[in-house]
Amino acid sequence: MAARKALFDKKGLALTRAKFRAWWEGEAFNEEAALAEIEAKLAADPPANDGDPEDELFDELPYEMPPRMQALAILWGDDRVRPGDATADKLEPARIGLAPEGVLAVLGPGLAGPMVAVAAAHPGKIEIFEWREETFEALKHGLKKAKLDERVTASRIDLEAHVFTPASFDGLLSIDDFAYCGYPPHLAQQIMKSLKPGACAVVECYVGFKTPELATAFASSFAEPQIRAHGDILQFFVDAGLALEADEDMTDDFLSTARTAFKQLGEKLAAAGGLEVPVARELAWEAEAWRMRLQLLATRRLERRRFVLRKSADAQPENANAPAG
Known part of the structure; x- marks a missing residue:
């Protein structure tokens, strides 16, 4: 009798949640189809006799990646918004010179993919500051899924106005x-x-001169591109008081990673099967923008650079509290 009641309650709760999810997404609700799907899942995984099935009503709804995030995952890999790979990401803590107990700040990872790799190489605390509104919930979901949400925290910021703790x-x-x-x-x-005094920062970004093609190359971006000349970027660091330790040209490696992803796109699409229209549309926009971006990178009208910067070990506390310029 108890098992039958649990089955009824579980089915009713699942149906309620399916109705709510359809309402939330603005979709038409097909109760007959939803019920058939629920019964199939219950048959495959019968409910336990213990516990309170009503608790499930308050569980988090299953997270569904927005179409844009799904498209980016097909092209660049799970939980990524740009070309990259875990092997390279894992090198960052060593490049920065972090001690195991050190606190690492990460600006703009986009999604959890790079952070899973970085966290695997650095056992200490990591604080993420993400400015893309569209990726933030997906980022938090990815961190939770990877069981990193206790050690790795994420905050959404405004790049133009955020003030960090000195x-x-x-x-x-x-x-x-x-x-x-x-x-x-x-x-x-x-x-x-x-x-902190003596600490290191690694900044990776595009540099280049303004050209009309940038509008097409970054048409699928999360924000308007603000591409500046190599020398201008360097001057920003000098003016802030950061010492330049390395200025690395990553363009060829970045190009290679992006081209490899495009070469594998056909296989990924075949494995994914039919795409929903919004996902296919986002993927088409991303591919078209990157066609021009790759062309600019290949002709060196756009470059990918990595700057290794350091704060002086004898920097005075009052410098840290100076007003932002």
Whole structure:
């Protein structure tokens, strides 16, 4: 009798949740089809006799990736918004020189993919600051799914206005933030202020001269591109008081990673089967934008650079509290 009641309650709760999900997504609800799907799942996984089935009504709804995120996952890999791979991501903590107990700040990872790799290489605390509104919920979901949400925290910020706590990080990683920031001097100075004396920051971004093709190359971006000349970016760091330790040209490696992803796209599409129209549309926009971006990178009208920067070990506390420029 108890098992029958549990089955009835579980079926009713699942149907209620399916109705709510359809309402939330603005979709028509087909009760007959939903009930058939629920019964099939219950037959495959019968409910246990213990526990309170009503608790399930308050469980989190299953997270569904937005079409844009699904398209990016097909092209760049799960939980990624740009070309990259876990092997390269795992090198970042060593490049920064982090001690195992050090606190790492990460700006602009987009989704959880890069963070899973970085967290595998760095056992200490990681604080993420993400400016893309569209990716933030997916980022948090990815961290929770990877069981990193207790050690790795995520906050959404405004690149133009956010003020970091002075001297709070043992290292910092910034990915693409300077390519989308409207006022880079502020961001450079905030990075300087946030680092502890002697700490290192690694900044990865695009550099180049303004050209009409940039509008097409970044048409699928999450924000308007703010691509600046190589020398201008360097000057922002100098003005903020950061010492340049390395200026690395990543363009060829970045091109290779992106081209490999496109070569594998056919196989990925075949494995995925039919795509929903919104996902296919987002994938088409991404591919068209990247066709031009790859062309600009290949002709060196656009470059991918990595800057390794350090705050002076004898930096005075009052410098950390200087007003942002």
